[in-house]
Amino acid sequence: MEKQEWLLGIDLGGTTVKLAFVNKGGAIVHKWEIPTNLVDNGIHIVSEIASSVKETIGKWPGATLIAAGMGAPGPVDFETGNIYVAVNIGWRDYPLKSRLEGELGIPVVVDNDANVASYGEFWKGSGEGTNDLVCITLGTGVGGGIIANQELVHGVSGAGGELGHITVIPEGGAPCNCGKTGCIETIASATGIVRLSLEEINKKPESMLANRHRDQGMITAKDLFDCVKEQDEAGVAVLDKVAKYLGLTAAHVGNSINPDKIVFGGGVSRAGEALLEPVRGYFRQYAFGRVAESTSLECATLGNDAGVIGAAGLAYKQYGN
Ligand SMILES: [Zn+2]
Structure with a gap:
């Protein structure tokens, strides 16, 4: 044998x-x-x-x-x-x-x-063949990893790549698990999306999103994307906010290392192009010109x-x- x-x-x-x-x-x-x-x-x-x-x-x-x-x-x-x-x-x-x-x-x-x-x-998923890669994982929280010149970036105390705690709302943001406020995790994680959805439901009680919340007694990130698919006003407003701050985060990270790709993984990324397309729009708006032209935004492929x-x-x- x-x-x-x-x-x-x-x-x-x-x-x-x-x-x-x-x-x-x-x-x-x-x-x-x-x-x-x-x-x-x-x-x-x-x-x-x-x-x-x-x-x-x-x-x-x-x-x-x-x-x-x-x-x-x-x-x-x-x-x-x-x-x-x-x-x-x-x-x-x-x-x-x-x-x-x-x-x-x-x-x-x-x-x-x-x-x-x-x-x-980086090894076998959507980053295969790249030299510099950033991954942003949108799950219960927001995780991240940076690979520069084929090596993971650890930093001086092991906190390199903590992209979920990039501040996107400097004042008046929601509290984060890390003890700060206004981190991208408070917006683009599954829990952040639920929080924003509940805020929007209060403003638009007749929306499809609000109806779902009433019917089910709860709301998930998947409900949001279902409502976006039906062009629901509340759903579209929440997605726009998530995409804006995620695009801003990607722009900051992109300007820092200009990777081949920024890859989005985790449960929220299962929304695929419905999420990526608006994020790309804001990324192009906020990133340095050469970065916007050369760094692409894609979904992860390996899942769990x-x-x-x-x-x-x-x-x-x-x-x-
Ligand atoms: Zn945080």
Whole structure:
């Protein structure tokens, strides 16, 4: 039997750990999930990952894991692989890399989850073949990752690429989870979109958006895009606001590094061109001329697999040769 050498990609979230065996070409061979064990401030997580990996790899007697990558929800000291803090998990100054290497017996690279997902898009997603890439993930919050000259930007304290906390409303903005106000996260995240929708519903109680809210007792980002499709006035007004500030954010980031592409991922980006088209309009308005002409705005293509593929990609980059 031919010897198969694979990479292990791990994407740690607050409820599940996504795992995948990935070949050196960046294709997923097998993927699965285990629940995230938050008991005792997450001290069981690493050993549960290791035992699940050992059990699963046993199904392929000819396969070997050469290295692993892992994305964790918090700032990471990239040199040591220590997690400064992961609030949702309960880790503080946690030596993730050394613990995982001890359990798995292979070299491990650890990075922040948004960086890891961005690297996935860079390696095998919509950023494949680019040199400089920015990813903006529009989920419950807004995450980001910057790849400059094919390397992730970490910064002096692991906070490089925290694009969600770019201030777009300097005064009087909504409070953000980070403790500031007026961050793009308060506008373009799924929760931000819901907040803006509720504001608009109060102003336009006869709109389709308001009717949906009355019928369902709640509203989601998907409802907003459904209403936009029907040209609902309230829906269009909310989307215009989201697109304006997202276009402004993209312009600032674009002017800073003039990447080949700025890629939008996360649940909100499933709206596709309905979101991207107005964002591009504002981006062209706010970005420096040469940036507007040369940096393109696109949707991510890997979906929920970006994390495990990116983690495997970082492991391959670090230890693959
Ligand atoms: Zn913030």
